[in-house]
Amino acid sequence: MTAERLDGKRVAAEIRQEVAADVAEFVASGGPTPCLAAVLVGEDPASQVYVRNKARACEKAGIDGRTHRLSADVGQTELLRLIAELNADPSVHGILVQLPLPDSSYDERAILDAVDPLKDVDAFSPINVGLLMQGRPRFLPCTPHGIVQLLGRYQLSVAGKRVCVVGRSDIVGKPMAMMLAQRTGTCGPEIANATVTLAHSRTADLGDVCRQADCLIAAVGRPEMITGDMIKPGAVVIDVGINRVGDKLVGDVAYDQACEVASAITPVPGGVGPLTIAMLLHNTLIAAKLQRS
Numbered sequence: 687m688t689a690e691r692l693d694g695k696r697v698a699a700e701i702r703q704e705v706a707a708d709v710a711e712f713v714a715s716g717g718p719t720p721c722l723a724a725v726l727v728g729e730d731p732a733s734q735v736y737v738r739n740k741a742r743a744c745e746k747a748g749i750d751g752r753t754h755r756l757s758a759d760v761g762q763t764e765l766l767r768l769i770a771e772l773n774a775d776p777s778v779h780g781i782l783v784q785l786p787l788p789d790s791s792y793d794e795r796a797i798l799d800a801v802d803p804l805k806d807v808d809a810f811s812p813i814n815v816g817l818l819m820q821g822r823p824r825f826l827p828c829t830p831h832g833i834v835q836l837l838g839r840y841q842l843s844v845a846g847k848r849v850c851v852v853g854r855s856d857i858v859g860k861p862m863a864m865m866l867a868q869r870t871g872t873c874g875p876e877i878a879n880a881t882v883t884l885a886h887s888r889t890a891d892l893g894d895v896c897r898q899a900d901c902l903i904a905a906v907g908r909p910e911m912i913t914g915d916m917i918k919p920g921a922v923v924i925d926v927g928i929n930r931v932g933d934k935l936v937g938d939v940a941y942d943q944a945c946e947v948a949s950a951i952t953p954v955p956g957g958v959g960p961l962t963i964a965m966l967l968h969n970t971l972i973a974a975k976l977q978r979s
């Protein structure tokens with residue numbers, strides 16, 4: 687079997703066009719230009735690239751993308767002061783604090799909690815996590831939402847199927863599991879009603895657990911740890927991992943091996959990555975709409 691390659695780049699471009707059209711319509715109807723404020727603390731090279739890409743994507747979608755750059759030693763108090771300012775600024779609709787923060791002197795939880803839940807376009811605040819948990823989300827977290835969109839647009843329904851999510855981070859694994867287990871219509875039209883297993887580093891017999899899955903989603907951060915023999919023949923494989931090995935980016939799934947067994951798979955790069963930014967733009971528009979009403 688040679689798996690179908692799920693083209694996240696193409697789907698992300700499609701979503702970005704849709705968002706751009708919705709932004710134009712919103713502004714034409716008298717709405718404010720949606721604005722996303724990104725806060726970047728320190729000089730981490732990967733974070734600088736992410737923030738630059740987000741700003742470019744905003745511009746193309748007709749969103750005002752602002753970047754606030756702070757030095758690594760600015761400190762918790764100053765950072766909280768900036769977030770309070772952005773919370774109070776009516777021209778800012780979405781706030782994103784680029785992670786990771788430079789060092790452990792920052793209380794990451796307290797900083798993320800300080801973002802106004804109506805401007806929390808990453809959907810990290812306890813209120814937004816709680817709303818998702820209860821099946822009435824305000825914002826969907828960007829990476830899992832991108833995956834839901836990808837599955838939906840390729841008509842890969844998970845209803846009644848077994849999904850295994852490997853990795854239980856607050857950013858990807860946990861919300862992914864929660865979204866796929868929801869009732870129809872909660873987090874996307876068809877992508878719901880899965881029977882979900884959430885695996886992690888303490889899961890016994892990980893290979894056996896993965897092999898039972900009709901859809902396997904890897905969000906671990908370990909290069910190519912999901913090997914071909916861990917995949918059920920015909921399964922759909924979504925690789926969230928982005929790992930730098932030498933001068934190459936590789937996923938959490940051994941791609942060539944997986945292609946022999948799976949029915950469909952996302953590549954790295956060009957799979958899940960581009961979808962995350964597309965869904966961030968989508969959330970910024972939702973934030974602008976919520977704050978208008």
Ligand SMILES: NC(=O)c1ccc[n+]([C@@H]2O[C@H](COP(=O)([O-])OP(=O)(O)OC[C@H]3O[C@@H](n4cnc5c(N)ncnc54)[C@H](OP(=O)(O)O)[C@@H]3O)[C@@H](O)[C@H]2O)c1
Nearest residue numbers: 829853854855858886887905906907926927928958959962
């Ligand atoms: N494509 C995108 O847009 C995007 C967005 C976000 C993240 N990512 C990438 O996705 C990957 C995961 O990111 P993350 O933020 O979710 O990572 P994270 O916070 O480091 O969480 C990793 C998870 O993997 C689990 N894990 C670690 N080793 C394992 C093993 N040997 N077997 C089973 N589970 C294991 C951990 O289990 P424990 O909880 O037991 O420690 C943890 O739950 C990274 O490569 C990251 O760069 C991509």
